[in-house]
Amino acid sequence: MKLVRFGEFGKEKPGILLESGKRLDCSKHFGDWDREFLAGGGLDKLRGLLGKGPGGFPGVPDGARWGAPVARPGKVVAVGLNYSDHAKESGMEPPKEPVLFMKAPNAVVGPYDDILIPRGSEKTDYEVELCIVIGHAARYLASPAESPAHIAGYTIANDVSERSFQLERGGQWSKGKSADAFCPLGPFLATPEELPGTDSLAMTTDVNGERRQNGNSRTMVFGVDHLVWYISQFMTLEPGDIIPTGTPPGVGMGMKPPRYLREGDVVELAVTGLGRQKQACRKA
Secondary structure, eight states: OEEEEESSTTOOEEEEEOTTSOEEEOTTTOSOSSHHHHHTTHHHHHHHHHTTOGGGSOBOOTTOOEEOSSOOOSOEEEEESOBHHHHHHTTOOOOSSOEEEEEOGGGEEOTTSOEEEOTTOSOEEOOEEEEEEEOSOBSSOSSGGGGGGGEEEEEEEEOOEEHHHHHSSSSOHHHHHOSTTOEEBOSOEEOGGGSSOSSSOEEEEEETTEEEEEEEGGGBSSOHHHHHHHHHTTSOBOTTOEEEOOOOSOOGGGSSSOOOOOTTOEEEEEETTTEEEEEEEEEO
16 A cells, blocks of 8 residues: 645645555545554554445545655654765764664655755755654564564655754754754655565665765665664654664765755655655755
8 A cells, every 4th residue: 555645734634545646535534644543553444445445535636735644753763874885975884783863753744845944054965765654663672573563664755964963063963854844755655565675675866857866775784674673672663653764875965075955956866666756945
């Protein structure tokens, strides 16, 4: 299944995406794709309804805004330096344990919403990432083998970053990761059966039509199952929490000289099996 949300920001409704590209409205049957839906076995209920055919779901108007495919998460637990080739371009050794940082949940926006360049920013950057969506609470998992049972699915995240806030203002990564609109998410949440696996997914970012990132999840230092298990040793992952899992090389900071986003730039991101995002950049 491919889950979407649509409508005005803050008033999104739940829907599904068909292979034809048509979106269907599920709001007659479900309140939202949120913690309560996931924790209450909502995915199985949705599968049961879809098994009877999509005829009971009205269509979504073509022009309706695409929201983030899951409602505002309780936590955004992101992973840094998780691609060996990205660590190299950053001048750092691949970490021996996952590097974790938090992004503010209100940074999450839709996949086609604008990137807002913060006031005073000169170093706003892009990062295409495979993003895990938690489906069942995970606390002190015994091994990575237990992780798949706790994953609702996957989507694309753009881990937008302001590098001077992140690295030059006290070394507080959350400062540079949590501005408004710094986590475009979507366009859809793909349940695990929609993907052929997560260990060999092509990932790209184009800026104004120029290919900047051209990587693959096979260079991840720590894979999806390891990350869910590892994070569960430090905090409870709850349904609806999301985990952006790191980015391949080609970020603006790693270019020589660095090339950061400016007002009017257009950023397009893609991950195999998870569709495409597109954002225009404007000043906050």
